[in-house]
Amino acid sequence: MTARQPDSEAATPSPEQWPDLSLLTRHIIDTHHRYVRTALPSITASLHQLVSQASASAPELMRVREIFVALGEELYAHMAKEEQILFPYIDELAGAKRQGSTPPPSPFGTIANPVRMMEEDHEQALEQVQRLRELTNDYSTPADGTADHRRCLSELAAFDADLQRHTTLENTVLFPRALDLEDGMA
Numbered sequence: 001m002t003a004r005q006p007d008s009e010a011a012t013p014s015p016e017q018w019p020d021l022s023l024l025t026r027h028i029i030d031t032h033h034r035y036v037r038t039a040l041p042s043i044t045a046s047l048h049q050l051v052s053q054a055s056a057s058a059p060e061l062m063r064v065r066e067i068f069v070a071l072g073e074e075l076y077a078h079m080a081k082e083e084q085i086l087f088p089y090i091d092e093l094a095g096a097k098r099q100g101s102t103p104p105p106s107p108f109g110t111i112a113n114p115v116r117m118m119e120e121d122h123e124q125a126l127e128q129v130q131r132l133r134e135l136t137n138d139y140s141t142p143a144d145g146t147a148d149h150r151r152c153l154s155e156l157a158a159f160d161a162d163l164q165r166h167t168t169l170e171n172t173v174l175f176p177r178a179l180d181l182e183d184g185m186a
């Protein structure tokens, strides 16, 4: 099964589109996190299958699989931290703002602390994706590549594109606005 990518228009960052940050955290979970959770097992299975059909390009494919599996493990852990720690606190800040009440105490001091950790995770994930791009020559199928090979690379390219949109939305819209929200309520 091919994981369907979230609609790119719906994922385009636009601050006016998110009057309440809890709508944005919900959007990220419902589109990008859901897509990552569907695509990771599907692409991993495709890579296992491709590697098992050994060909001249197998060494690169094995490396691609190794990096992708490691990236997947990191992303599962990363999304869990966002969904269990950072996003719920952003939702609480947004709720306090809505109700004009005092923000709840956070378990991690300023929100800048978990935000910095998430940004570091993003940087690492994007570095790994960059290595995938290099190893596959920008996801181009080798001359002797099969239809399965082509399909797998196009799924990887879609995964790469979604991760760029996902991390950009968090780094350039969600996190700066959450920091502003916290500042404004201090």
Ligand SMILES: [Fe+2]
Binding pocket: 028, 032, 033, 079, 082, 166, 170
């Ligand atoms: Fe995320």
Ligand SMILES: [Fe+2]
Binding pocket: 078, 082, 118, 122, 167, 170
């Ligand atoms: Fe993230």
